[in-house]
Amino acid sequence: xxxxxxxxxxxxxxxxxxxxxxxxxxxILGSGLGDYGDECQAEGILDYHDIEGFPVSTVxxxxxxxxxxxxxxxxxxxxxxxxxYYEGYQMSDVVLPVxxxxxxxxxxxxxxxxxxxxxxxxxxxxxxxxxxxxxxxxPSPLIGPNLDEFGPRFCDMSQVYDRDLxxxxxxxxxxxxxxxxxxxxxxxxxxxYETPAEVRMARILGGDAVGMSTACEAVAANxxxxxxxxxxxxxNLACGMTDQPLSHEEVGEAAAKAAPKFxxxxxxxxxxxxx
Numbered sequence: 001x002x003x004x005x006x007x008x009x010x011x012x013x014x015x016x017x018x019x020x021x022x023x024x025x026x027x028i029l030g031s032g033l034g035d036y037g038d039e040c041q042a043e044g045i046l047d048y049h050d051i052e053g054f055p056v057s058t059v060x061x062x063x064x065x066x067x068x069x070x071x072x073x074x075x076x077x078x079x080x081x082x083x084x085y086y087e088g089y090q091m092s093d094v095v096l097p098v099x100x101x102x103x104x105x106x107x108x109x110x111x112x113x114x115x116x117x118x119x120x121x122x123x124x125x126x127x128x129x130x131x132x133x134x135x136x137x138x139p140s141p142l143i144g145p146n147l148d149e150f151g152p153r154f155c156d157m158s159q160v161y162d163r164d165l166x167x168x169x170x171x172x173x174x175x176x177x178x179x180x181x182x183x184x185x186x187x188x189x190x191x192x193y194e195t196p197a198e199v200r201m202a203r204i205l206g207g208d209a210v211g212m213s214t215a216c217e218a219v220a221a222n223x224x225x226x227x228x229x230x231x232x233x234x235x236n237l238a239c240g241m242t243d244q245p246l247s248h249e250e251v252g253e254a255a256a257k258a259a260p261k262f263x264x265x266x267x268x269x270x271x272x273x274x275x
Contacts, residue, residue, distance in 0.1 A: 196240025
């Protein structure tokens, strides 16, 4: 049996009897949204440490648990603490949580993150709806024997970010008077921030924001047939665009400041996904 599939099914077998309901939306909480789950009324919690073989995040500020809740009438599973490739995990482990949430029944994957702005029209504090992505700079989670149970060997990537869900995000932002930018997200491996030359490269390739997550998760979800949407919080302008050196603390502080607006946008959008 395929080792990736075997590990994933082992995780699912260890949690399937502890899932309180079938979620419709799987929400990955990026930087700035980490405590969103703490503010929801939890109807079930699964700690990563209690899931056999499950990868655990080592990044400060990233808790490690799934929270089951309802946002409005929409059943949701929150992923509070994602796993990153730069932590040393295999890419199949990085996307294992996404695949597991699909097995739980989730139809929609809502990705969030903090990212560096590459587009000169962006400023720190903006929100960007992801319309497309560049994932070619990190290993694909689909490399290796195909998981035929989940999707085809060569899957279409022409509409990774669902058009209808993008319209939901636009409407939610408009109702909250949030100026929602739109653009292409580029994933780098991290953990080092990008060099000025790499930022220029990302811009030349068509990127508007850069980060160290998200795109690989979208590849895995798309392969499994999930509908996907995503929002990047622009926590800073990328390296070389200002004289300010970058730090993880700066990103965290900016994300915390924007958190109330980010939470309101995510909440309104998810509630609309149930209509």
